[in-house]
Amino acid sequence: MTETAPPADASLPAIGVRTTRQRQAILTALTGRTHPMTAQAVHTALTGAGHRIGLSTVYRALHRLAEVGLLHSFEVGGERAYRRCPDTTHQHLLCDKCGLITECPPHLVDAWLTELRATTGFTPHADRIDLHGHCADCTAAAR
Amino acid sequence: MTETAPPADASLPAIGVRTTRQRQAILTALTGRTHPMTAQAVHTALTGAGHRIGLSTVYRALHRLAEVGLLHSFEVGGERAYRRCPDTTHQHLLCDKCGLITECPPHLVDAWLTELRATTGFTPHADRIDLHGHCADCTAAAR
DNA sequence: CTCCGTGCAAAGCATTTGCATCCAT
C-alpha cells in the first residue's frame, strides 16, 4: 500500500500547485478536522479569523486541491464539502447524523468489491466509496 | 421489512397522494427507464410530448413521489435525478459512464454490511446504498 | 519576467417559494 500521508502544509509545488498564502490558510483550516467543510464554511472561518481571501478563491482552491489529491470532496445535502485525507483510503463512512467521516478498513471492502464484481459484472470504483449511516458514537447515543 | 412494491401507476390515493394528470404523466414518463431523469429532463420530455405542466410542478411531484417511495432519487453530477423503483431494493449500482442504474443483489450486501458494522461500530443505512462504478456493458466495452 | 493565482462583481443555473386559481375527493 502506497503511503501518501499528506504533507503537513508543504510540498505543494511538488504536485504542480503554487504555494500561496490563501491555499496554506485553507489547508490549515481543514487540518485535523474529522468533519468536512463547504466552501462557504471555509470562507467564513478564514475571514472570521482575520484572513483576507475571496470566496471565489476558496472555491477554486478547494477544487484544485481536491484535484491533486490533497483533499477529498463529498456531497453533503446538495452541497460540496471538503476534508483533508488522512491517508490513501478513499473509502469513507459518512455519519448522516453528526457529519463525521471515518475511513473504511480497506481489506474489509476490497474482498467484498471483488465478490461483487465477480457476481454482477459491475466494476465498482474501489477508490471512491461513500457509505452513509450512523457512526459508532451516534449509534450508541441512539440506544 | 415492509413491502412497498410500487403499484403500476395507480393506487396513489392509498399512499396519501392525489391522483392528478401531471403525476400520472410523470410516472408514465419514468416507467421502464433504467436511467434516472432530472426534473428538467422530465419537464422537457413531457412538454415536448404535448403535455401541459409547469416546471415547479415537476419538482414538487418528483419530491413527493420519492417521499412516498414510488421513486428513488440520486445525486448525479450535482443534480438530483429520479427513477422508478423496480422493487424494494434500495441498493444501487450506478454506472458513471452510461448512467445505468441496476439493483444490487441484497444478500450480497447484507452480509457485508453486517460484518462492517460488527467490525467498525458504524451502522450503515442498508436501505440506501449507491455504489459508483462501471456497469457490466461499459466494463466489457472498455476492454 | 511570466504565468498562475487572486479579488471583486456579475452571471449561471438548478431548485424553491408566494400566491391566486383549479380540481380531486
Next chain:
DNA sequence: ATGGATGCAAATGCTTTGCACGGAG
C-alpha cells in the same frame, strides 16, 4: 366544499466566470 395540487414568475443560494491586478517561481 375544501384542502391539496398546479402554474407562473420572482426569488434563493451555491457555484462559476470575466477581467485586471498581484505575487510565486
